[in-house]
Amino acid sequence: MRILSGEEAQKAVRYIEDAATAAAYASCFRSKCGSVIVKNDQIIGKGYNAPPLDVKLEYCLKDSLPLNFKSDKTCCMHAEQRAIMDALQHHPDKLPGSRLYFIRLDEQGQKKKSGDPYCTICSKFSLDAGIGEFVLWREEGLCVYDTVEYNELSFKFRG
Numbered sequence: 001m002r003i004l005s006g007e008e009a010q011k012a013v014r015y016i017e018d019a020a021t022a023a024a025y026a027s028c029f030r031s032k033c034g035s036v037i038v039k040n041d042q043i044i045g046k047g048y049n050a051p052p053l054d055v056k057l058e059y060c061l062k063d064s065l066p067l068n069f070k071s072d073k074t075c076c077m078h079a080e081q082r083a084i085m086d087a088l089q090h091h092p093d094k095l096p097g098s099r100l101y102f103i104r105l106d107e108q109g110q111k112k113k114s115g116d117p118y119c120t121i122c123s124k125f126s127l128d129a130g131i132g133e134f135v136l137w138r139e140e141g142l143c144v145y146d147t148v149e150y151n152e153l154s155f156k157f158r159g
């Protein structure tokens with residue numbers, strides 16, 4: 001992981017803003033997240049979290065699942081998954097070596113700093129799709145991870 005600086009950081013701030021704009025569309029009761037994927041200064045995919053097909057749920061699925069439920073408990077497609085699918089549909093040739101930016105909004109719709117990577121669903125999906133780097137806004141600043149590193153860290157995470 002390395003902290004972005006200079007022009008690279010300035011660009012990243014703008015892409016994180018774009019991800020925040022996407023996050024505002026999230027229809028989840030629990031969290032609002034957004035993601036954009038960038039290759040050569042072009043946004044090639046965007047996504048926000050929402051239940052599959054954007055179907056509006058009356059309640060959060062997570063609350064009705066038993067403790068021993070085995071798979072991912074979130075009701076939603078994750079923002080990163082959506083951004084990757086968007087890029088696969090519209091710019092599949094540009095995915096290899098691209099950079100994914102992720103942001104989460106708080107209850108007031110303000111950008112929230114990320115902690116350590118933990119979502120192996122998205123880390124695996126990103127790696128498999130050929131995304132080269134992953135950017136999070138953290139306490140230290142805007143941090144870029146190699147996607148291989150991001151995936152390894154996600155598997156090491158213990159909540």
Ligand SMILES: [Zn+2]
Pocket residue numbers: 028029030031049050051074075076
């Ligand atoms: Zn949800």
Ligand SMILES: [Zn+2]
Pocket residue numbers: 078079080119120121122123
């Ligand atoms: Zn995820």
